[in-house]
Amino acid sequence: MGSPVQQKPSILKEFLLSLEELDKSHLKIDFLFIDDNITAESSLLLDNFGKSNSTNDSAVTIYRDLKSMDEYICTEETHHWNESLVWKVANFKNIIIEQTLRKNYDYLLLIDSDIVIHPKTLLQLLKAQKDIISNIFWTKYDRNQQLELPQVWLRDFYDQVPRQRGEVLNNEEKVKRWRQFMQQLRQPGVYEVGGLGACTLISRRALEMGVNFKPITNLSFWGEDRHFCIRAVVLGLTLYVDTHYPAYHIYRESELLNLADYKSKNQELSNKVIQNVKRAIEMLGTYHDKQRSQEWQSLFTKKSKARLLPLLEKNDQKNLKQNITITITASDFLIEENHNFQKVRFTIIKKGTQDGKSFFEQLESFVIVLPDEKGDWLIDTLVVEDILE
Numbered sequence: 001m002g003s004p005v006q007q008k009p010s011i012l013k014e015f016l017l018s019l020e021e022l023d024k025s026h027l028k029i030d031f032l033f034i035d036d037n038i039t040a041e042s043s044l045l046l047d048n049f050g051k052s053n054s055t056n057d058s059a060v061t062i063y064r065d066l067k068s069m070d071e072y073i074c075t076e077e078t079h080h081w082n083e084s085l086v087w088k089v090a091n092f093k094n095i096i097i098e099q100t101l102r103k104n105y106d107y108l109l110l111i112d113s114d115i116v117i118h119p120k121t122l123l124q125l126l127k128a129q130k131d132i133i134s135n136i137f138w139t140k141y142d143r144n145q146q147l148e149l150p151q152v153w154l155r156d157f158y159d160q161v162p163r164q165r166g167e168v169l170n171n172e173e174k175v176k177r178w179r180q181f182m183q184q185l186r187q188p189g190v191y192e193v194g195g196l197g198a199c200t201l202i203s204r205r206a207l208e209m210g211v212n213f214k215p216i217t218n219l220s221f222w223g224e225d226r227h228f229c230i231r232a233v234v235l236g237l238t239l240y241v242d243t244h245y246p247a248y249h250i251y252r253e254s255e256l257l258n259l260a261d262y263k264s265k266n267q268e269l270s271n272k273v274i275q276n277v278k279r280a281i282e283m284l285g286t287y288h289d290k291q292r293s294q295e296w297q298s299l300f301t302k303k304s305k306a307r308l309l310p311l312l313e314k315n316d317q318k319n320l321k322q323n324i325t326i327t328i329t330a331s332d333f334l335i336e337e338n339h340n341f342q343k344v345r346f347t348i349i350k351k352g353t354q355d356g357k358s359f360f361e362q363l364e365s366f367v368i369v370l371p372d373e374k375g376d377w378l379i380d381t382l383v384v385e386d387i388l389e
Contacts, residue, residue, distance in 0.1 A: 001029060002096035004089055006036040007113040009045060011250045014259060016049045018116040023123055030059040032099055034066055034092045066092065090213035090224035101207055108207065112198045116259060118245035118266055120335075122201075125242055131206040132232055133240040134196035136185060137247040150185050151249075152241045153195040157221055188244045196239050197225030199247055209235045273377045274333045277344050277367055280379050284308070285328030285350065287319050301370060301380045308382070326352040341370050342377065 001019065005012065019031070031053065037043045043064075050060035093110060100108040109122065121135050138148035153160050162177050163169060169177070184191060202211065211232045213224045221227070229239055248262040249255075280299035286292060292312075297305055318324070332347040345366040352359060368381035 001109045002032045003111050003113050004034040004092035005113045007042055009041040011114050012042050012045050014116050015113045021119050023119045028057055032061045032096055035062050035064045086224055093213045097207055097212055106204050108202045110200050114250045115199050116248040121245050124244050125201040128190050128242055130240045131203040131237050133242055134200045135247055136241050136243045137249040139249045139251050151198050152193040155194045185243055190240055190242050193239050193241050195229045196241055206237055270335055273342055276377050278330045281330040282328050287326045301378045304380050322354055324354045341368050343368055
């Protein structure tokens with residue numbers, strides 16, 4: 001994971017915290033920061049991150065001898081770029097690419113230091129198995145903008161209107177197609193785009209093919225990301241955006257006020273899904289005093305209830321005949337996916353008695369949960385249905 005950093009301490013603190021909170025399951029991640037800060041407190045934050053996160057499984061490297069006198073000015077109105085700043089940052093990114101290749105990493109995640117990412121972001125980007133893929137975020141680049149805009153586009157400088165080459169559209173059709181594209185990007189998925197940046201996973205294969213941020217001298221487009229994207233497509237690569245876990249862009253310091261809401265919504269969703277699954281599985285599987293709770297039905301979709309009810313009837317007859325009591329406990333929850341559905345893995349402890357003799361069993365299972373029209377998450381598929389056996 002690499003990032004050139006010239007950032008306000010209040011924003012940098014949140015960026016670094018989101019890197020610490022990333023789900024790094026089964027991954028070895030090293031960090032490379034290029035410290036271009038003009039504030040000593042920001043450099044100290046990088047140092048502290050390095051001390052806290054340098055382990056046998058993770059190295060943190062900070063380059064400081066590349067500093068320049070160029071100051072990147074960010075106000076509540078906008079960010080102020082000039083030609084010198086753009087290509088200074090491009091050079092920093094190319095240095096990170098060179099180190100990625102030299103040290104034989106499988107992937108490089110280039111990320112700007114004003115981005116807060118969801119803990120599942122990296123696992124989701126890797127799961128997409130694309131050579132170049134950005135994680136989406138939405139920004140009001142001008143405070144007077146009515147709508148937030150994504151950091152991806154389809155062609156040219158920042159054209160977000162789907163069209164065929166040479167196709168002429170009137171304004172009404174342009175607006176219609178632009179809205180359709182925006183609506184698509186609000187839906188969880190992986191979509192092909194023509195331009196991207198700021199939070200981008202790049203495979204070693206793409207890096208070895210030659211993608212980089214050097215200026216294309218006969219191209220007048222502004223911004224190093226556009227030169228990177230055009231070079232990538234010319235080399236035969238395809239660009240994608242992943243919209244499953246939108247990041248939070250702290251474009252101006254005042255937007256720190258809404259960061260807690262962003263984190264809270266992410267956590268509330270996970271907690272609600274886990275709570276529903278735990279209640280449903282435990283009520284479904286627990287059988288005491290010749291009966292089980294019927295409240296489980298409110299936590300399953302109609303399709304899954306129709307499939308489970310005949311199985312329950314059969315199981316209850318067996319339980320009654322063999323004098324069985326069962327207590328189910330579900331734990332160790334892991335939400336693996338967040339599409340239009342979620343996939344939740346967990347461990348089941350099944351214990352009870354049969355004709356007075358105790359038994360104990362541990363099972364691994366997962367469910368697929370879907371949102372209903374009220375936004376509640378209901379179980380649609382229960383994989384280990386012999387939980388009822």
